[in-house]
Structures are given as structure tokens and as C-alpha cells.
Amino acid sequence: MRIAIIGAGIIGVNAALALRVQGAEVTLYDREGVAAGASRGNAGIFADYAVLPEARPGLRREVPRMLLDRNGPLSIRLRHLPKLLPWLRDFIREGQPDRVERSTTALSALMKWVRPDWDRVLREAGCEDLRVSRGTLHVYRSPRAMHDALPDWQVMGAHGVRFEPVMGQALRDLEPALSRDFQAGVLMPDLSHALDPLGLTERLAAHARARGCEFRQAEVSAISSTETGVCLHFPGAGTRAFDRAVIACGARSDALTRPLGLPVPLESERGYNVTLPAAGVTLNRPVCLPERGFYMTPMSVGLRIGGRVELGGLIAPPRWSRADVMLRHARNALPGLDPKGAKRWMGHRPSLPDTLPAIGPLPGQERIFAAFGHGHLGLTLAATTGRILAEMIYEIPPEIDPTPCLPARFA
Numbered sequence: 347m348r349i350a351i352i353g354a355g356i357i358g359v360n361a362a363l364a365l366r367v368q369g370a371e372v373t374l375y376d377r378e379g380v381a382a383g384a385s386r387g388n389a390g391i392f393a394d395y396a397v398l399p400e401a402r403p404g405l406r407r408e409v410p411r412m413l414l415d416r417n418g419p420l421s422i423r424l425r426h427l428p429k430l431l432p433w434l435r436d437f438i439r440e441g442q443p444d445r446v447e448r449s450t451t452a453l454s455a456l457m458k459w460v461r462p463d464w465d466r467v468l469r470e471a472g473c474e475d476l477r478v479s480r481g482t483l484h485v486y487r488s489p490r491a492m493h494d495a496l497p498d499w500q501v502m503g504a505h506g507v508r509f510e511p512v513m514g515q516a517l518r519d520l521e522p523a524l525s526r527d528f529q530a531g532v533l534m535p536d537l538s539h540a541l542d543p544l545g546l547t548e549r550l551a552a553h554a555r556a557r558g559c560e561f562r563q564a565e566v567s568a569i570s571s572t573e574t575g576v577c578l579h580f581p582g583a584g585t586r587a588f589d590r591a592v593i594a595c596g597a598r599s600d601a602l603t604r605p606l607g608l609p610v611p612l613e614s615e616r617g618y619n620v621t622l623p624a625a626g627v628t629l630n631r632p633v634c635l636p637e638r639g640f641y642m643t644p645m646s647v648g649l650r651i652g653g654r655v656e657l658g659g660l661i662a663p664p665r666w667s668r669a670d671v672m673l674r675h676a677r678n679a680l681p682g683l684d685p686k687g688a689k690r691w692m693g694h695r696p697s698l699p700d701t702l703p704a705i706g707p708l709p710g711q712e713r714i715f716a717a718f719g720h721g722h723l724g725l726t727l728a729a730t731t732g733r734i735l736a737e738m739i740y741e742i743p744p745e746i747d748p749t750p751c752l753p754a755r756f757a
């Protein structure tokens with residue numbers, strides 16, 4: 347089978363590897379090159395604890411604050427609001443308790459495969475050195491703040507996530523660099539993280555190339571179905587025929603699905619990071635400040651401070667004050683932090699309102715597959731997405747029920 351994959355981020359590259367294993371002749375197209383989008387600068391967490399969706403009850407009441415606080419953990423850019431409204435409406439609806447429960451069940455079913463699927467991919471590609479398993483720590487300023495978060499931890503615990511509360515001196519023993527302002531924490535001992543998300547995507551791409559996948563730097567402007575397969579269209583009117591196509595264009599995927607009649611509610615959740623090449627402090631594991639909405643992840647490329655959400659669309663320039671505020675909070679949390687050489691970055695998380703990715707054939711176009719919309723969890727779910735796609739395209743009896751992820755849910 348000749349399969350075109352559009353988008354060479356962590357999702358497209360994992361799709362290529364999984365389909366190549368099944369014997370596909372794979373061609374990957376990316377308008378900029380490998381890992382040009384969100385996969386380049388994420389916080390590196392294999393976040394298989396994240397079974398709770400982003401949308402939660404009571405979200406509607408938060409919207410005015412999101413509009414007013416331009417540097418808060420979750421902000422909305424006023425100019426983008428008219429365009430954002432349909433997505434925001436769906437997102438708020440997904441915060442209803444029954445929908446939260448439904449997404450939690452579906453996410454939990456996916457998360458069970460994250461570790462074994464990544465184990466296999468990293469082993470086969472010889473990239474195990476780029477992942478370390480030292481757990482992850484969430485820290486709170488007061489036991490009260492931790493107590494407020496306990497119901498969420500209990501849900502995660504019910505879905506098999508191991509966690510241990512850590513208080514006072516025990517917290518400082520784990521992370522001596524942390525300010526004494528933090529009195530409580532939750533350790534997830536089983537979690538792992540990537541030492542270099544860009545390097546990981548590049549090395550997996552090199553492995554895919556070595557296994558015979560072809561990479562082409564080109565923009566795909568449209569896809570159409572033909573009687574026997576699919577046709578890719580390029581700017582300037584060139585075309586190329588394939589048997590199947592996979593859309594893995596991250597936050598820009600709807601530009602290809604919309605003309606095919608599928609109105610996917612895809613939105614960019616813009617995220618920022620600051621990477622400090624010589625931070626001057628040591629963290630033993632990634633540390634999350636949930637009240638501030640970001641992670642501090644020790645990587646081979648330095649200490650990466652990254653996260654937060656800005657709903658501002660694909661076009662507006664970065665608002666770097668958001669990255670600067672994050673760095674300020676990080677300096678308070680890690681008093682010895684040296685900001686010299688700080689590099690700022692902004693990326694677009696491809697987000698769907700129910701926090702579930704879209705994986706599977708487009709309704710009415712059974713040879714064109716979606717593989718996008720992974721939001722905050724694209725690194726986490728990339729290897730499992732590759733496996734699900736391979737099971738679908740090669741009609742292998744599925745180990746994971748893909749129904750909650752099917753794009754048909756938007757038809």
C-alpha cells in the first residue's frame with residue numbers, strides 16, 4: 347500500500363514507523379521539515395496520568411478572568427474571541443460531569459498503552475537514551491492547595507495512576523533546589539520524560555528514513571478521493587496519487603479536512619516555553635506548578651519551563667510577556683535559577699473540545715485518515731496513535747477500541 351502522511355511532527359513520524367512495519371510504502375510531507383510545529387518545544391512529559399479532560403465543570407464562570415488576565419495560566423485573546431466562540435461553547439459543554447466521565451474513560455483506555463507502545467518504538471529505533479524514568483512531582487504552596495486538588499488525584503488513582511503525597515522536609519529531600527514556599531507535593535513515581543523532544547522526533551524520523559520511508563519538504567494544499575485511492579494536491583497544481591492519506595498537520599489539520607466536508611472543531615491552544623541552557627540549579631525530575639499551569643523539565647538541552655494556555659489562534663504573533671511571567675514564577679520557585687541564555691518559544695497545541703484526538707477515517711472518505719487533535723498529549727499518545735492507525739488501515743483486530751476517537755463524532 348502506498349501511503350502519504352502529511353505532517354512530520356511526533357504524530358506523523360510515529361504513524362510512518364507503524365505503517366512501515368506493516369509493509370507500507372510511506373511518503374511523509376511537511377511544508378517546513380521534521381518537527382517544525384508543537385513537537386519541537388513541548389515540555390517532554392509522557393503524561394499517562396492525564397486521564398482527566400481539560401474541560402471541567404464551572405468553566406463558564408472562568409471566562410471573564412481568562413479575557414482580562416492576559417498573563418494568567420489560561421487566557422483568551424480578545425481579538426480571537428469571535429472566531430473562538432463555537433469551540434469555546436463546545437469546550438464548556440465538555441465540562442459537564444457526564445461528558446467529563448466519558449472522556450476520562452476513553453483517555454484512561456488510551457493511557458494504558460502509552461508505556462508499552464513507547465517502550466517498543468524507542469527500543470526498535472534505538473532511542474531509549476532519550477527517555478528517563480525518574481517520576482514527576484506536582485508542588486503546592488500549602489497543604490490546603492494540595493487538599494483542594496485531591497479529588498482529581500483520587501480519580502487518577504481510580505484509573506491506576508500511582509501517586510504519593512509528599513510533605514515538608516520530604517519534599518525538600520526530593521528536590522533541594524525548590525523554594526521553601528512549597529510545603530506539599532504529589533509524586534508520581536512511574537512517570538517518564540523526554541530529554542529532548544525535538545531530538546527525539548528527529549531521531550525517530552532518521553530511523554524511519556533508514557527503514558525506507560521517504561521524506562519530502564512540500565506543502566499539501568488539498569486531498570481528494572479517487573475511485574481507487576487518494577490524490578494529493580500541491581500549490582502550483584501538481585498532484586500525486588496514493589492508496590491512502592493520513593492527515594497529521596497538528597493545529598493546521600482542519601485546513602485539509604474542511605474542504606472534505608468535515609467541520610472539525612480544532613483550535614490552537616498556544617503554549618510557551620523558556621529553555622535555560624545553564625540554569626544553575628538541578629531538578630531531579632520534572633516539577634509541575636499546577637496553580638501556575640506549567641512544568642519545569644530537566645532536559646539534555648537545559649531546563650525547560652513550559653506550558654500554560656493562550657487561546658489566540660494561529661496567526662497572531664507570540665505574546666512573549668506570557669513566557670516572561672512564567673520565567674518569573676520559575677525564579678520564585680527555584681531561587682538559584684540563572685536565566686542567562688534563556689530561549690523563548692511558542693507552539694500550537696492542536697486541541698479538540700473533548701480532549702480526545704481524532705484518529706480514523708474521515709466520514710464518507712474511507713481512504714483519508716485523521717491523526718490530529720492531541721492537544722496537551724501529543725508526545726504522550728504518539729506511539730499509541732501510530733499503532734491505532736496501523737490496526738485500522740491494515741485491518742488488524744484492534745487491542746484498543748478506537749470508537750471514542752473516530753472523526754465521525756463531529757459529522
Ligand SMILES: Cc1cc2nc3c(=O)[nH]c(=O)nc-3n(C[C@H](O)[C@H](O)[C@H](O)COP(=O)(O)OP(=O)(O)OC[C@H]3O[C@@H](n4cnc5c(N)ncnc54)[C@H](O)[C@@H]3O)c2cc1C
Nearest residue numbers: 353355357377383384385389390391566596617724725726
Ligand atoms: C508548551 C507546550 C508544552 C507541551 N507539553 C507536552 C508534554 O509535556 N507532553 C505531551 O504529551 N504533549 C505536550 N504538548 C503537546 C504536544 O507537543 C503536541 O500535542 C504534539 O506535538 C502535536 O504533534 P503533531 O505531530 O500532531 O503536530 P505538530 O508537531 O504541530 O506537527 C504538525 C506538522 O505538520 C506540518 N504541516 C501543517 N500543515 C501542513 C500542510 N498543509 N502540508 C504539509 N505539512 C503541514 C507542520 O509544518 C508541522 O511540522 C505540549 C505543547 C506545547 C505547545
